[in-house]
Amino acid sequence: MTRILPKNKLDDCIAAWQKAGFSVLAPVQRHGMSSFGEVQKASEMALDLILTERTIKDHFFPQTEPLIKYKISKHDIDSETMTPPERKRIFFGVRPCDASGLEIDDPLFGWDYKDDYWFRRRENSVIVSIACSEADDFCMCTSVKLSPDSTRGADVMLRPLSGGNGWQVEAISERGTALCDTVSSLLQEETAQAAPLPRVDGKFDVEKVMEWLADKENFESRFWKDISMRCIGCGSCTFLCPTCHCFDIQDEGDTYQGIRRKNWDSCSFALFTMHTSGHNPRNAQSTRWRQRIMHKFNYYQGKFGVNSCSGCGRCTRQCPVDMGITETLQAITNLPR
Amino acid sequence: MIYTPFPMRVVSKREEAPGVRTLKLEFVRQEDHEFFKANYRTGMFGLYGLFGEGESTFCVASPETRKDAIECTFRQSGRVTSMLSGVDAGDLVTFRGPYGNCFPIEQFYGKNLLFIAGGIALPPTRSVIWSCLDRREKFGRVTIVYGARTVADLVYKHELDDWKKRDDVNLVLTVDPGGETPDWTDHVGFVPTVLEQAAPSPDNTIAVLCGPPIMIKFTLISLQKLGFDQENVYTTLENRMKCGVGKCGRCNVGSVYICKEGPVFTAAEVSRMPEGDL
């Protein structure tokens, strides 16, 4: 016997959660793009998508976020720190890769100095993951030691039933248990089989990759130039990545007032590391690609004990020149040793 | 909150060299000052800014022995430093920090000190120099080798005069060939060359080296020739920064975040970093 959430009870669930003060966000297809958006009804959800084009990272680390509002006069600064709204949110139908992405970024934003903009949103959010029932050519969660039903980062895990008319419910965290309690009357105890998980073939050997990356000799390897030659240096792989977290801080306004904002930035951009003097430590696109790979599979591991990749495959899926982490790591795996 | 800076009032502004200025800043709010006093150690850096322009990273040029105000020295080059150059006494600017690690000055007690600086990199060195000179009795011989492109480019000229007069400090000044004026009586030549001529003994000596990358590169070779161990040579690294607290992802050299694990490193630590990322 397992607890089941029947599909036809989803509307009631949403209503119950909203009554409990939550906003419900789910995969939606709007204005020609799939992302997480607020929904009122189950029919608005696009739960059949393998993966939304945008990640849920957007809702924890927005692409542009006001930090400080200021007014300037000659001898006075009037500034006001802006904080994210304390809004209780449920993310329903998150794929396991996206959910892991959040947990991967937690230590970074909490490292010594706590980034409240991130954590305030994290603390007020409940992640309800749904295990995948389909994968595409770009999915690679299994290669980074995750799986189509990994519970990492999830508060509640839903596993689709083989009939397709509901989900098995498993509360993972305390927050998840509490959430399930709010809709306990809608859940049913049944014996129902979960649908089989999709097969996601291993694409590279991450241990081998990490070993190769850790070898200092390889930092200046010709490999980096060859693999990244066609990179055009757009930031789409970083901006669509569920774990990429780099940002810029910019003041925007006129002579008298404005807002200091935290905006997404990307290690793919030449300007990212450019000194005022013109010196740029990462002057070539190949060095920037190396930074991205090294950061995800070497530096991050060294600092926080986890690789900064959850295997969603968006970097390859959306790349205008068909690059991405998969190809590079595959190539590293296959390098002669 | 994490990215909210302290308001600071400009006490004074000093022209150091063409395009180079020093600002002396005092805290507007007592609690900010207390925070700074409790946390600042020589070597740390801060983000100095102006609302409407942004923030720029440079060291705190004043030593931990003088925490009544913050001094910072910068060259006018980008958007923020250009606007900072325009402020006057009484104006308000912002400061975020102090961030980063520091010089382990207690470990220098009882040792001889060799300071080597080039051009605009005197300020970070100067903060260590004063940290030591203010506790002069704790250290052995103090040698300062400072060079700039031209006589005009030497910064902190009044302090150079002070140090020159002191008999417990050996000041070696130099300018690059062609940078001397008719009345220049000190050395002419590049810092590594002058350093080798001065030949300070590496015995029981700590070297603190700051300067542009090319100067650091050649001075390290000279120090090696003189017999200095890389573990006894300290230097500071600088990279573009936005957050200063290890989040924004741009300042790392290899796996090392300059903003958190730096900016102070021993030459040995620097040599372990990938050169292609510096």
Place this chain on the structure above:
Amino acid sequence: MSESFEPKIVAFVCTYCTYAGADLAGTSRLKYAPNVRIVRLPCTGRISPMFILKALQKGADSVLVSGCHPGDCHFAAGNYHARRRWTVFRALLAFTGIPEERIRFSWVSAAEGAKFADLINEITEETKKLGPFTQYQELQKAIETQSSY
């Protein structure tokens, strides 16, 4: 539209013709609507489309761009180049939904003080009829609040 709405109009003008024309309007004691703010530039060829966008963002309800008549440009061909640019830029604004009625272009020579005064009056009247340009202003307002995320 309520009577009290006083539109803000930004005029980007070249110094040699239209600015002189505006000057003439003033010295001739011609009365025209006080709603216009004049920004003087060396030549219409210098007027970047960015200026127009910024003016709209910062609260202009209409923008006027004005320079020398064809053939009269102080720099020989600045206004010819500008004319092509405006043609294209106007089409772009129209296509992206920024009402083209709010962006006006004119030739006003140094001798046409009366034309300048009439033009400003006319634009002011028409902008009053159009009402405030709220679309951009709302976007500006939206960025000043914490995102709903």
Place this chain on the structure above:
Amino acid sequence: MGIQEQYRSEAAELLSSGEVKLVIGFGAGSTADRRRPLFARTPEESEKLVLDQNCIANLTTYLVAGGLLTDGKKVAVFLKPDGIRSLNILIAESQVKAEQVVIFGFAIENNEVTPLEGRSISDFAKLGEKLRTATPPPSVQEEAERLEAMGSSGRFEYWKEQFSKCIKCYACRQACPMCYCRRCIVDVNQPQWVSTSSHTLGNFEWNLVRAFHLAGRCAACGACDRACPVNIPLRLINYRMGKEVKEAFDYFAGESSDQNPVLASFRQDDPETFIL
């Protein structure tokens, strides 16, 4: 011999004779129907060149990137008609020297790849004339007409929704062969003309500036549109700009390599119906 084999062997010859230093073509991609840019530097590498109906990218982007042609040596490149148009524009704007580029021309019609005759840009003069009269893709034309019919506030709402998606990754700029500026206006910060933040207002700014800078310079290759990770229909704006310069100035970008760029030239009798 099919066109793929023919071009492979020609590429190998050019490389082995030293006539060109590099062949920019297509290779197999990460899935069966994806093709990725391939750089062949040796005759052996040219064996990996693929040419089929999936080779849709415009490879002229690489000609202006990273000082590739600054050494004066020749490069061969696989180009569709839109690529040839962009090459014409780049030559007209003095960004590329015609003699440095060897063209492997091909066209894709009804999933068939056919070769285009000629190896030097001067061989394609007739193609420009043909393209000028070709009808734009009906889907683009119809969608643009639908927008035109909407009225200005409807259009504003439409673009507001579209631009609100923009994340300022600048993939549109990076993918575009015409965006070769060493420092793009959005990267200039003294003064900061275009806001770096990707809120809707800033996105309006960026997308309008981008479209304006490409007016009369766009070869309609669709690279920006395909590159956009958030599916903003940039093709519509580009189409509208192309239509404007054609109607107003009888100008078709990339028709030949000796055109005067439309916004850097003028005629005394240019239309000015809208000027008071």
